[in-house]
Every structure is written in C-alpha cells, then in structure tokens.
Amino acid sequence: MKKTAKITMFIILVTMFLHMLPSEITSNAMAEDEMRGVWVATVLNIDYPSQATIEPEVLKNEAVQTLDHAVDTGFNAVFLQVRPSSDAIYKSKIFPWSKYLTGAQGLAPKDDFDPLEFWVEEAHKRGIELHAWINPYRGTKKIAGEPNHDIAVLDSSNPIRMHPEWIVNHSDGNLYYDPGLPEVRKLVIDGVLEIIENYDVDGIHFDDYFYPGKDFNDKETYEKYGGAFGNISDWRRENVNILIRELSQAIKSTGKDVRFGISPVGIWANKKTNPLGSDTQGMQAYYDQFADSRKWVKEKWIDYIAPQIYWNIGYTAADYSKLLSWWKATVQGTGVDLYIGQAAYRAGNANPSSPWHGNLEIERQLKLNADHTEIKGSIFFSQKSLVNNPSLTAMITVMYQQKDEMIAKKPLSISRPSDNIRTSLEQFYLNGSSDPQQPLLVNGQSVDNRTKQGYFGVLVPLIEGENEFVFTQEGTQVIRIIHRESSSTTPKEMNEVEIPSDSVFPQSQQYWTSGEKITFSCQAPMGADVTVKIDGKSYAMKPSGLALKGEKIYKDTYTYEYTISDYKGTPRNIDLGAPVYTMNYKGTVNTRTAPEKVGVIMKNSPFYAEVIKEVIDTYGVPTSSNGAEYEIYSGMTDYITGMTGNFLRLSSGQWVNKEGVKTYTTPAQLQGEVKAAEYSIGEKWDTLKVNISSPVTAFSAFDGRSISLDILNTSSAVKPVLPEGALFSSVDFVSNGNKAQYILTLKDRHRIDGYYIEKIDTGLMLHVKRPVAAKEGATPLAGITIMVDPGHGGSDTGAQGPLGQAYSEKIINLNTAMKLRIELEKLGADVLMTRTEDKNVTLQERLSASRSAKPDLFISIHGNSMGDNVDISKVDGFSVFYREKFAQHLSEEVLNHTVNKLGRNNKGIHNKNLYVTRATWAPSVLIESGFVPNPYEFEWLINKNEQKRLAKTIADAVLQYFSINKDVE
Known part of the structure; x- marks a missing residue:
C-alpha cells in the first residue's frame, strides 16, 4: 500500500481552498507499511447498503458506521464495490445508478447525493485509503426466482441495452460483456478513467470475476478476432491480458497516484496441470477463468495482487501455507506487493470439528503471514462478516496492536543527539529507544528511567573536552561523543593588524531622528587607539575592557555612543555620510570606511x-x-x-x-480627516465604517472591555451614531497629537469573538464579530467553522523525542489534529485544515489561511520541548497559549477540560505573542499537548487511543465554549 495514503486537503492559502487528505501519518518505526484492508460489497446488498434506499442520510450513516468500524478494527484501507455489475454507485455518464443502491437501476439518490464522493471524503478524514472495486465483465447478477438473461429489467442508459451485441448470455442465467471485443475493453477502461478523473480514489481494484467459465459462448467473436491463436483458451487469456495491460497504461497516463490491483482466485494453476503451478487440486484461474494472474505480476502490469486464499492451513486440496509459499515466490523480485485475501466469512463455524470453528484459523493464518516479509498485508472478506463476529474483529484488532507494539520495540537507538556534536553546555539530555525487556547500560551504568515501550531520556554531565557515552544492550552498542567547548571568553587571535571590513557599523543604511543615540562599533587589535569620524568630527572609541599580555595580537571590540544632532530648517533627510574608522596599533595605522551611510530624518520630512x-x-x-x-x-x-x-x-x-x-520622497499631503463615520449591525459582524480623505495607516486593539481604533496622521473625526442593538454602549473620540482615536466600549454582558480592519477605497472599516453560539440537537456546532492547524510539517520536524525524526512532533500534531477534525465534524462543525499531510506550510501561510477563511475559531496543535541542558524526563503537562484578550475564555475551557478529564499536569494558560495566535478575527489558541522528548509523555502522545481521547476532550471544550456563548450577547 502507499506509504502515506492520499487525503483530501482543505487548506486555504490567501483566497483558495486546496483539497488533499491523508491516512494517519505514522512512523516507519511504529507501524510497517502494511495493508490492513476490508472488502465492502454492494452486490446483493451484502455489505452496503443493507437495504436499497434513495435517502442520503441513511446511506451516509451506514457509510460512517462502516468506516468507524474499520478504524476501530485497525484497518487502513476499504475496498468499496462501486460497480457491482453494469451499473454504478456514483454519478456516471457511462453506467446507470445501481439497483443495489436505490432499489431500481437508473434511479438516483435524493438531493443529488453522490455516495462515492462521500465515501472517499469520510475515509480520508479517518486516515483510510479508499479503493474503487469494479467487476469489469459482469452485466447482471440474478438471484433465484429471477428470469434468465432479462435485458428488459435494465435501465435504458445501460450499455447492455444500447449495445446488446457486446453481451453473451451465459449458462448461469446472467449477462456478461464479451472480453474478446475491443469495444468492451474500451468501455471498461473509459469507466475506470471516469472514476479516477472525478474522485480522489487511492486505487482501482478488480476481484476474481473474469470469464465465467469454459462454456462461455463467444465462438463468433473468436472466429472474428482469434485467427492468430491456435486455440480459444489462449485467445481468451490474451483478451484479459490486453485489458489488464492497457488499463495499467491508462491509469499511469493520468499522472495520478492511483494504484491498480487484482484479487484473483487463490489458485493460478495446479502443478499436475502446469509445472509452474502450486501443489493444489482446486479450480484454476488460468484454465477455468482464463485469468493469467501470474503473468500480470511478472509483467508488472499491476501494483499489488491479493489472491483469495480461502482455505485453511492443512487443507488437502488447497493448503493455505502451500499457496502462501507459491505466491511469495511468484512476486519475488517483481516489486508487486503481495496481500492475502482472508476468508473472514468462514470463521465462526458452529461445528466444533470444523477447522473454521471459532477464530483460531484466521489467527493462525495472520501469524503465518507475519513470518514472511514478502507478505505486505491482508484484505478481509467482508465487512458484514466482521460486524457479525465481534470476537473475530477483536482478535484482529489485538493482533494488529501487538504487532505495532513489537515493531515499536526496535533495536537500541539514540535520537538525541542524532550524531556526535560540539556544545558549550555543562550537561546534555540524551534521548533514545530500546528493548524494554532487556537491560540497558550507558558507560556501564544501568538506565532505569525507561517506559513500557523502552523509551528513555537521561541527563548527563559534561566535562570540557571529549565526552564519550557508550550505550549497550544485548550485544548492541551505540556511541555518542559530545565535545564540550571551553566557556572561556578569551578573545580570538588576529592574523593582521587591521579593522576587519565586516566588523564596522553600519553594514546597511541607517536613518534616525534628532536626539536618538546610536552605537558606532568596530573590531581592532586589543590595545589600539581607535577613532570614528562622522559628520566632520572624530570621536575616540572605547575598548571592551579586556586586557591580555603577550606577543600575540588579539581582537577587541570598540564602541562609541553617538547622539544625533538637532537640525533646523526645512524638513528633509540629511546625509551624514559613511563613518570612517581609524586605528593606531604600535605605530601601524589602518583606516576603514563603513560600507553604508548614516542619515538623519527631520520631523515631517517628506519621506x-x-x-x-x-x-x-x-x-x-x-x-x-x-x-x-x-x-x-x-x-x-x-x-x-x-x-x-x-x-x-x-x-x-x-x-x-x-x-x-x-x-x-515626493512631497505629499499626508494629513487625513474623517469625513463620515457609520456603525451598522450585521448577523455575524458589526461594522464601523469611516471615510478618510487620505490613505493613512490605522491600528486596532482590544483590552477586554474596549476596542480602540487609532488612525494616524489624522486630527479630526466624526462620531458615529450607535443604533439600538449595537455591541457597544458608547463611542468616544480622542485627538492625540497627530492621531485620531475611536474608543468603543462594550455593553455589560456583551462579548466579542474577533475584530479586524479592512482597507477600502474611501477609508477603512472596523469589523467586530458577535459571539457565535452552539445550537440544540445532535449537531450543535452546525454552521460553525473551525480551523485546525497541525504545527510544523515537511522539513520542519518540530520537537524530537526518543524516535527522532521517525516520529517527531510534526507527526504527532497531524495525527492528533486529524482525530480532532473527526470529533468536531461529528458535532456538526465545518473543519478546515492548514495541512493534512506531511508537507511544509509556513507560519505566514497558516495565518493567511486563517485570515482568508475568517473561521469562528482557530486551534493550533503542538508538542512541547525544553533546552538540551534540561532533564525533560521530569517535565510534563498540558498548556494553552493565546494572544488576544477575547481568546482567553477559549483557552480556559480547553485547559480545564483537558487537565480535569485526562488527568494531565496543568502547565497553565499563557498570554504570549505567538505567530499563529495573533489573529484578531477569531479566538485563536495554540495547544502544547505534552513534552515530546519526555519518554513517558512521548509514549502517551503517540498512542492512537490517547490521541483520540485528547481530540474528544478538546472537541468537548470547544462545544462548551460555544454553549457558553448562548448566555452572552
């Protein structure tokens, strides 16, 4: 399967929403790239929907239940049957709506609902891949009592009705497309491309239905197209091969990351029939269905193969273990992934003598799979079998959890530092992971401070010079060398008697106003006499005060604090020129002119x-x-x-x-006057609009009670009239020098949820947001938009813990954020994500996304850390950061809920000017979930169930916040 499943990302950058959405990002150290899939069959309503219906809510609810069950079981992929026969469960211009979906072929669901679109979106939200499962040749699937070969019951738009010449009436009473016709192959390929073009599916999947049998009545087609073949069997196999090859090429030509895989009958051929076959005695795909699945693998036309090995271990005619070995040898060296189709439907047999009694056979098969690295995972048939057998589901879940846990117990590794380093610190915090079942030593001393999963952190003292730390466990040795540099402030030696060019101030143009002080500085030999000349005058510079004796020449820093003079006359900019530095060291004189100039800006200078x-x-x-x-x-x-x-x-x-x-510097009239001011009430935003005669600058701030609007270079203004129902009780105007200031004071029991300035052609508008309140009912956050921001991403790993980059903060943040999205959407919220995959998103892009969307709330998910010289094993807890005063209420709700419900250590609420929390248009908070380098915190942070609990708790806090808003105005 894919290393990172595709996802639909809903990120807004400036003015655009970009859609992409990933499977849960996990570390290679934590979970192997293993397929854990389930088939969801629509034919005969085996799995979905349980009954045909045109009601979107029923179809949605069943899809959500199926996907949630898949997540809870531990699956990461769903194979949804989207074309059970010559029909579709999606909007198609080629095939009619399926009768298994709505009850009558050609009948669409209500409200223009598209089930496949919904399945893809909901699967990706949960970190699950969605593979579109297609039956390429089946035209009908009759049940007992229905007439044979009944074309009349098909919708008029069905390709069968329009092209009956493409169809073969088979002996089983069903209609099948004739694989020998080029028109049929084109139909199949066009149908697949339609899906890929219109839906963000992760894969195209065929099952084991090809030719329905040897008695297929295609003699006329063979006579027309099979002249180059000596027999009809080889011709039929080639017809299927052509489809697989051409479809593979067509999928690749789209340029989209869509995998193509097939799940054939478990037996390609029996050895007694074909020496290349398996030691079995069952139905052969090669001879009975004309499906040369071995060739598809060897030719690499497919990305994966998932043979349906639906027999038990030790079964005489088709031994599971023998078939496992045969398929393993078949894929070896091809690059085609091997998944096993598991017969979940056979488990739980009531007969105690049956090998399928209980769940032991599936458990044995999964354990056998795990012994072979060539086997990349399993797909279970089918969803209903698992739902109806909770004990089987529980067994599979536990096996996956145990497997993940064993993977986590990887060999000894040191993540912090990741390599040998140099530092001036007196102590250093070392991080890593180990096998928790075996003793761990560092320089012969036991490391006892380890978690259940073997993560550890230890603070070690450093002496000046080289410090070697040797970690040993079970014959494995990892060494880190930390060189502690001297903390001495001994000046550096100089090779020449000079003033270095890169040491002189300024290196860039400087402008200051009269009375301000600036510091001229340069480097020169210790003991030299140094002066600086500016504006026609020279000034003696002071050395740092260090004094070293000897014949060596040492570098020292010289400074002079200069006060900008007061200049008279017409306001203008004055050029003082570039400072000239001169040194005299034991008779050697050296002069250096600064690369840039110093200037003076007089008050009201036209600059x-x-x-x-x-x-x-x-x-x-x-x-x-x-x-x-x-x-x-x-x-x-x-x-x-x-x-x-x-x-x-x-x-x-x-x-x-x-x-x-x-x-x-062109003279301009930069003096504004507020010509008009108008306050208006909106459903979500109140607005103060001011018309200004000049394009002046303005700022706004909120102190918890009042909003101030400062308009610079403006001395006069008009006061607006506050209408009844306004958020504010009064508007005051203050003229302060060259600044006009409006002060809007909130009414009692009134709150705001944001504010911002908008520049317009005639002046500006101050928008003030009214509190948004939760609703009654099952989806109380309906109509509320929340932006979730997983911190860091891409090359920015964030804090690193015991597994280093393999499972850094960026991954923890994303996994938690995706779970938070699910919880918020369950409450009805419209959730926007700044990223949904492991990619770089700058702080500016995150804030721009928030600014463009103007959400009702912004939450940034992070993990915490400390300096390298701190014993982070002793630092833990949960904290919340905000900047704007109106975000304090949200911060309190999130902190209190999390600390109280999850028992987290309270690290407090912090009012701090962090980049992503400074949005004024929405309550914006940054959550520090825990300390990533702390081994115990790390083990909690990466636990999927704990991530889900944390996400649920934060969502509950958000709901509480918006519920409180009902009580304010």
Whole structure:
C-alpha cells in the first residue's frame, strides 16, 4: 500500500481552498507499511447498503458506521464495490445508478447525493485509503426466482441495452460483456478513467470475476478476432491480458497516484496441470477463468495482487501455507506487493470439528503471514462478516496492536543527539529507544528511567573536552561523543593588524531622528587607539575592557555612543555620510570606511512608506523575533522616522520590513480627516465604517472591555451614531497629537469573538464579530467553522523525542489534529485544515489561511520541548497559549477540560505573542499537548487511543465554549 495514503486537503492559502487528505501519518518505526484492508460489497446488498434506499442520510450513516468500524478494527484501507455489475454507485455518464443502491437501476439518490464522493471524503478524514472495486465483465447478477438473461429489467442508459451485441448470455442465467471485443475493453477502461478523473480514489481494484467459465459462448467473436491463436483458451487469456495491460497504461497516463490491483482466485494453476503451478487440486484461474494472474505480476502490469486464499492451513486440496509459499515466490523480485485475501466469512463455524470453528484459523493464518516479509498485508472478506463476529474483529484488532507494539520495540537507538556534536553546555539530555525487556547500560551504568515501550531520556554531565557515552544492550552498542567547548571568553587571535571590513557599523543604511543615540562599533587589535569620524568630527572609541599580555595580537571590540544632532530648517533627510574608522596599533595605522551611510530624518520630512503587499506585519522593535503587533494593508501610507537593517520605522513607532513597502520622497499631503463615520449591525459582524480623505495607516486593539481604533496622521473625526442593538454602549473620540482615536466600549454582558480592519477605497472599516453560539440537537456546532492547524510539517520536524525524526512532533500534531477534525465534524462543525499531510506550510501561510477563511475559531496543535541542558524526563503537562484578550475564555475551557478529564499536569494558560495566535478575527489558541522528548509523555502522545481521547476532550471544550456563548450577547 502507499506509504502515506492520499487525503483530501482543505487548506486555504490567501483566497483558495486546496483539497488533499491523508491516512494517519505514522512512523516507519511504529507501524510497517502494511495493508490492513476490508472488502465492502454492494452486490446483493451484502455489505452496503443493507437495504436499497434513495435517502442520503441513511446511506451516509451506514457509510460512517462502516468506516468507524474499520478504524476501530485497525484497518487502513476499504475496498468499496462501486460497480457491482453494469451499473454504478456514483454519478456516471457511462453506467446507470445501481439497483443495489436505490432499489431500481437508473434511479438516483435524493438531493443529488453522490455516495462515492462521500465515501472517499469520510475515509480520508479517518486516515483510510479508499479503493474503487469494479467487476469489469459482469452485466447482471440474478438471484433465484429471477428470469434468465432479462435485458428488459435494465435501465435504458445501460450499455447492455444500447449495445446488446457486446453481451453473451451465459449458462448461469446472467449477462456478461464479451472480453474478446475491443469495444468492451474500451468501455471498461473509459469507466475506470471516469472514476479516477472525478474522485480522489487511492486505487482501482478488480476481484476474481473474469470469464465465467469454459462454456462461455463467444465462438463468433473468436472466429472474428482469434485467427492468430491456435486455440480459444489462449485467445481468451490474451483478451484479459490486453485489458489488464492497457488499463495499467491508462491509469499511469493520468499522472495520478492511483494504484491498480487484482484479487484473483487463490489458485493460478495446479502443478499436475502446469509445472509452474502450486501443489493444489482446486479450480484454476488460468484454465477455468482464463485469468493469467501470474503473468500480470511478472509483467508488472499491476501494483499489488491479493489472491483469495480461502482455505485453511492443512487443507488437502488447497493448503493455505502451500499457496502462501507459491505466491511469495511468484512476486519475488517483481516489486508487486503481495496481500492475502482472508476468508473472514468462514470463521465462526458452529461445528466444533470444523477447522473454521471459532477464530483460531484466521489467527493462525495472520501469524503465518507475519513470518514472511514478502507478505505486505491482508484484505478481509467482508465487512458484514466482521460486524457479525465481534470476537473475530477483536482478535484482529489485538493482533494488529501487538504487532505495532513489537515493531515499536526496535533495536537500541539514540535520537538525541542524532550524531556526535560540539556544545558549550555543562550537561546534555540524551534521548533514545530500546528493548524494554532487556537491560540497558550507558558507560556501564544501568538506565532505569525507561517506559513500557523502552523509551528513555537521561541527563548527563559534561566535562570540557571529549565526552564519550557508550550505550549497550544485548550485544548492541551505540556511541555518542559530545565535545564540550571551553566557556572561556578569551578573545580570538588576529592574523593582521587591521579593522576587519565586516566588523564596522553600519553594514546597511541607517536613518534616525534628532536626539536618538546610536552605537558606532568596530573590531581592532586589543590595545589600539581607535577613532570614528562622522559628520566632520572624530570621536575616540572605547575598548571592551579586556586586557591580555603577550606577543600575540588579539581582537577587541570598540564602541562609541553617538547622539544625533538637532537640525533646523526645512524638513528633509540629511546625509551624514559613511563613518570612517581609524586605528593606531604600535605605530601601524589602518583606516576603514563603513560600507553604508548614516542619515538623519527631520520631523515631517517628506519621506514616506506605502504598503505594496496585501498585508504586512508591524513590530515594536526592528526585528521579527519578538512577534508582530499589528497588520497594515495595501495602500496605507505613513511617514518614515527611522531605518536600520531590513526595517523601517513609521511615525507610529512601529517597524515594518522594507520588502513590504515602497519608499518615496515626493512631497505629499499626508494629513487625513474623517469625513463620515457609520456603525451598522450585521448577523455575524458589526461594522464601523469611516471615510478618510487620505490613505493613512490605522491600528486596532482590544483590552477586554474596549476596542480602540487609532488612525494616524489624522486630527479630526466624526462620531458615529450607535443604533439600538449595537455591541457597544458608547463611542468616544480622542485627538492625540497627530492621531485620531475611536474608543468603543462594550455593553455589560456583551462579548466579542474577533475584530479586524479592512482597507477600502474611501477609508477603512472596523469589523467586530458577535459571539457565535452552539445550537440544540445532535449537531450543535452546525454552521460553525473551525480551523485546525497541525504545527510544523515537511522539513520542519518540530520537537524530537526518543524516535527522532521517525516520529517527531510534526507527526504527532497531524495525527492528533486529524482525530480532532473527526470529533468536531461529528458535532456538526465545518473543519478546515492548514495541512493534512506531511508537507511544509509556513507560519505566514497558516495565518493567511486563517485570515482568508475568517473561521469562528482557530486551534493550533503542538508538542512541547525544553533546552538540551534540561532533564525533560521530569517535565510534563498540558498548556494553552493565546494572544488576544477575547481568546482567553477559549483557552480556559480547553485547559480545564483537558487537565480535569485526562488527568494531565496543568502547565497553565499563557498570554504570549505567538505567530499563529495573533489573529484578531477569531479566538485563536495554540495547544502544547505534552513534552515530546519526555519518554513517558512521548509514549502517551503517540498512542492512537490517547490521541483520540485528547481530540474528544478538546472537541468537548470547544462545544462548551460555544454553549457558553448562548448566555452572552
């Protein structure tokens, strides 16, 4: 099967929703790439639907129940029969709707419902692959009492009705397409391509129905097309081969990641009939159905083969173990995956003397499969057999869980550090995994702090120089060497007596205002006399204060704090030139001119910055490391009052990155006036619209009680009239120097769920969100949109624990987030994902997705960590982070629910300016589920059942949050 199942991803980047959705991301160390599948048959309503119906809700509910059962059992793939005969359970332009679906062929479900579309979407939500199972040649499937070869009961759109010349009336009373006709092969291929083009299926699957028998009445077709063959049998086999080969090529030509596999009869040929066959005595696919399944494997026309070995181990005519060996040898070296079709329907036989009594035979077969690495998994027939046999289902589930657990008990490995390293730390935290059943030693000392699965973490002291740590277990040895560097502050030696060019300030253009202080700096030999010349004057620079004696030349740093002078006259920018640094060291003089200049911006100098991107961030200091404070939008303009590095300072005091603006010095009138202000009430958003005469910059903030709207370079404004029913009791206006400020104060018992500024041609709009409330009924979150953000992804692994990159934070986050999505959707929420596969998604893209969607709530899922010098084995717990005041209520609900219901250690609620939580348009929180490097936390975090419990708890908290909103206005 695929290493990562396809998924439908619903990510919004700026203005687009992209659809993709994965199977549960797991580590290769935790679960092998094993097929765990189940067949869901629609023919005769064996599995789905239980009864034909046109009601979408009934069809949906049965699909969901089937998929949930598959997940609970441990399956990762469903093989859904989408064409049981010459019909379909999906919207097709080629085949009519199936009578097994709606009760009458050609009758569509109500409300334009498409079952296959629903199955694919719901399967992918649960991390399950969906393979479209097709019967290529079967035209009808009569039951006892129905007339033979009855074309009249078929819908007029059925290809059989339109082309009866393509059909053979077989002795079993059914109609079959004639495999010898090129038109039939084209029909089958066109039908498959229609599915691939319209549905995000993971595979195309054929079962064991090819020619229905040797007595197939295709003599006329053979006479027309079989001239090159000496007998009809070889010609029939070639007809099937042509279909398989051409269909394989057609699927590959689509460029889509769709696998093609077949589940033939378990016996290709008996050895007594064909020396290449198996030591069996049963029906032979090669001779009875003209299906050369061995050739399909050898020619690599298919991606996998799943022979139906529906006999018990030791059965004389067809021994399961003998067939297993034959198929294993057949696929060897081909690259075709081998799955085994398991006869779940035979288990639970009431006869105590039957080999199929109870579930022991299936258990023995699965254990035998596990002994052969060539066998990549199993597919069980069928879903109904498992539902009707809970003990069999439980046995399969336990076997899968045990297998996963054994895989987790892999050989000794060290993940932290992943290789030998150098560090200045005095101690270091080592992480890894081991066999929990065997003693583990490090440098001869027992490592006792290990989990049930063998994960461990140990803090070790480091001495200066080389530290060797030898881990040993059962003859296996893993060594890590950590070189601790000296923490001494001894200056570095210099090869030349000079001022290095890369040491002088500034390396980029600087602009400051009068009275501000800047520090000139450079490096030069210790003990030198160093000066800096700027604006025609020279100043002596101070050394760092270190003093070393000897003949060697050491590097030192020299600084001078310079105050920008006060300049008079017409507001303008003044160029002070590039500073010139001069040093004299024992008679050797060296001069270095800085690569960039220093300038002065006088107050009201015509030096402007206009936002050219759709939206840019602003910062309180000229760095992005402390997080952004506000957003400003395309067209907004402000005076520039400073410049350093890649940042510009605006008159507001906020800094912006140069790449997001254009600068100019053309004199302009940048003085706004609010011409009109209007407050309007909406169903979800209230709006304050202000018309401004100039494209000025504006900011907004919320303190828990009031929203302020600051409009820069604006001194006069108009107060709006608050209509009855507004969220606010009052609007005040304050003119503060060159800034106009509106202050909107909430009414008592009123709350908001978000706010944001929108730039419009005539000014701007402040949107304020009314609280969204849960509804009564089974889907209380219906109509509520929630964005779930699995942190990290792709090359950004996040925190790494005992398994390192094999199961890092990014995987934990995604698995938990996908389960949270399912729980929220059960409550009726419309859930959007920032990622649904292991791919890179930047912080900017995540926030842009939120900004574009304006969800009712945003949750970012993360795992925590600590520094390398901390004993993380002693640090555990759950915490929630938020920035905006109105998100505090949500944070409290999530923390309290999780701590109380799951017994997690309370690491608190933190008001912090994290990138993805600074959305002002929706309550946005970041959850730290646990500490990934802590072995015990890690074992909890990767447990699928615990992930599900955590997801359910968070969903309950979300429901509680929106339920509380009913009590506020």
